[in-house]
Amino acid sequence: MTKLSDGDQALRARASKVIPGGMYGHENVARLPAGYPQYFARAEGCRLWDVDGREFIDYLCGYGPNLLGYRHPEVEQAARAQADLGDCMTGPAPCMVELGERLVDTIEHADWVLFCKNGTDATTICLTVARAHTGKRTILRARGTYHGAAPWCTPVREGVLQEDRAHIHSFDYNDVASLEAAVDKAGDDLAAVLLTPHRHEVFQDQALPDPVFVRRARELCDARGALLILDEVRTGLRIAPGGSWERFGVRPDLSAWGKTLGNGYPVSAVAGTEVLRDAAKRIYTTGSFWFAAVPMAAAIATLSVAKREHVSTHVEVIGQQLRDGLAEQALAHGFGLRQTGPVQMPLFLFDDDRELVRGNFFAAEAMRRGVLLHPWHNMFLSLAHTDADIRRTLQATDAAFTALRKANL
Numbered sequence: 215m216t217k218l219s220d221g222d223q224a225l226r227a228r229a230s231k232v233i234p235g236g237m238y239g240h241e242n243v244a245r246l247p248a249g250y251p252q253y254f255a256r257a258e259g260c261r262l263w264d265v266d267g268r269e270f271i272d273y274l275c276g277y278g279p280n281l282l283g284y285r286h287p288e289v290e291q292a293a294r295a296q297a298d299l300g301d302c303m304t305g306p307a308p309c310m311v312e313l314g315e316r317l318v319d320t321i322e323h324a325d326w327v328l329f330c331k332n333g334t335d336a337t338t339i340c341l342t343v344a345r346a347h348t349g350k351r352t353i354l355r356a357r358g359t360y361h362g363a364a365p366w367c368t369p370v371r372e373g374v375l376q377e378d379r380a381h382i383h384s385f386d387y388n389d390v391a392s393l394e395a396a397v398d399k400a401g402d403d404l405a406a407v408l409l410t411p412h413r414h415e416v417f418q419d420q421a422l423p424d425p426v427f428v429r430r431a432r433e434l435c436d437a438r439g440a441l442l443i444l445d446e447v448r449t450g451l452r453i454a455p456g457g458s459w460e461r462f463g464v465r466p467d468l469s470a471w472g473k474t475l476g477n478g479y480p481v482s483a484v485a486g487t488e489v490l491r492d493a494a495k496r497i498y499t500t501g502s503f504w505f506a507a508v509p510m511a512a513a514i515a516t517l518s519v520a521k522r523e524h525v526s527t528h529v530e531v532i533g534q535q536l537r538d539g540l541a542e543q544a545l546a547h548g549f550g551l552r553q554t555g556p557v558q559m560p561l562f563l564f565d566d567d568r569e570l571v572r573g574n575f576f577a578a579e580a581m582r583r584g585v586l587l588h589p590w591h592n593m594f595l596s597l598a599h600t601d602a603d604i605r606r607t608l609q610a611t612d613a614a615f616t617a618l619r620k621a622n623l
């Protein structure tokens with residue numbers, strides 16, 4: 215029974231008895247500085263309130279899904295209207311078809327889509343479709359890239375068999391020679407090359423894609439009759455609605471989408487080209503909740519608002535303001551701060567800070583001043599972040615830089 219008086223510490227103590235480790239997965243704050251909230255009471259726009267009543271400007275956006283602002287009125291209205299009719303039924307509601315049509319219109323390379331719940335579902339289905347279509351086994355992926363938590367891709371090997379990873383091999387992101395060598399090694403068994411639009415791994419600088427690498431990946435797949443799979447789970451709708459590699463003139467055969475699609479409502483998708491329609495028909499994939507109507511209604515509203523409000527432009531403008539402000543402050547306070555990746559998905563790391571002593575201290579100081587940053591995972595901007603939020607954030611980070619300077623770490 216939840217007691218209203220339960221604060222973060224009390225909830226953690228209770229959780230430690232009934233939830234393994236008290237908390238698990240990417241939202242576990244055990245690796246964040248002390249004082250980071252684990253439990254939240256409420257969310258609105260770009261703000262979060264923890265169970266102890268503290269208010270934050272949130273730069274995690276639920277680790278991505280919050281694209282338009284928490285509890286966006288149009289999305290909530292669409293979800294409520296569908297909830298009044300039915301959600302998880304014996305078959306889908308008409309909104310499934312409409313969402314399919316909208317996504318095929320939105321995602322440039324897509325001729326069809328199928329829906330699931332999480333990003334891991336979507337990336338895993340991409341592999342299955344690729345293998346069904348090509349009749350080949352080998353999947354090449356960039357070393358260290360996160361594609362989800364299934365045995366074939368989870369970053370932690372505990373409980374995972376070598377066999378779960380059979381026929382999955384790695385190359386280095388943005389390294390043409392490394393990709394070519396992996397393709398050669400795969401020989402005539404290459405089913406697909408799987409990539410994220412840019413490198414966005416934890417604890418390291420993000421890397422924008424080298425256009426030469428992007429085009430070579432496409433060429434190699436074409437030459438070998440293999441498929442190019444783009445994992446847009448983290449980037450989707452924030453970087454470019456039609457696809458993150460459209461600007462390079464490179465289209466994937468398959469793409470995986472999740473996180474933002476329903477602005478927080480659980481729905482993910484696989485998109486594919488015409489030639490793969492038959493393979494997508496032949497595989498068997500499903501789930502009890504995959505056809506639930508409320509998330510699909512929410513996703514239709516999310517796509518409408520995202521398009522009307524030009525969300526990817528907004529997050530780029532606002533993200534640039536944050537990046538410029540932080541760069542100016544770092545310089546003024548005498549710190550080397552590397553800000554990497556697209557401004558819509560910021561990540562910053564301090565120079566000479568392998569143990570993250572400065573990064574953790576800085577993030578904790580900002581958090582104490584009402585700004586929720588992450589010291590080693592990329593962050594996210596949303597449509598709800600305004601100029602005023604960035605100004606307020608920069609006041610907090612200026613104070614955090616001052617505290618860091620005084621601490622002399």
Ligand code: PMP
Nearest residue numbers: 332333334360361362447448472
């Ligand atoms: N691919 C990428 C690039 C991701 O960032 C993630 C989640 N962070 C996933 C796949 C898996 O998504 P989910 O957690 O929804 O299963």
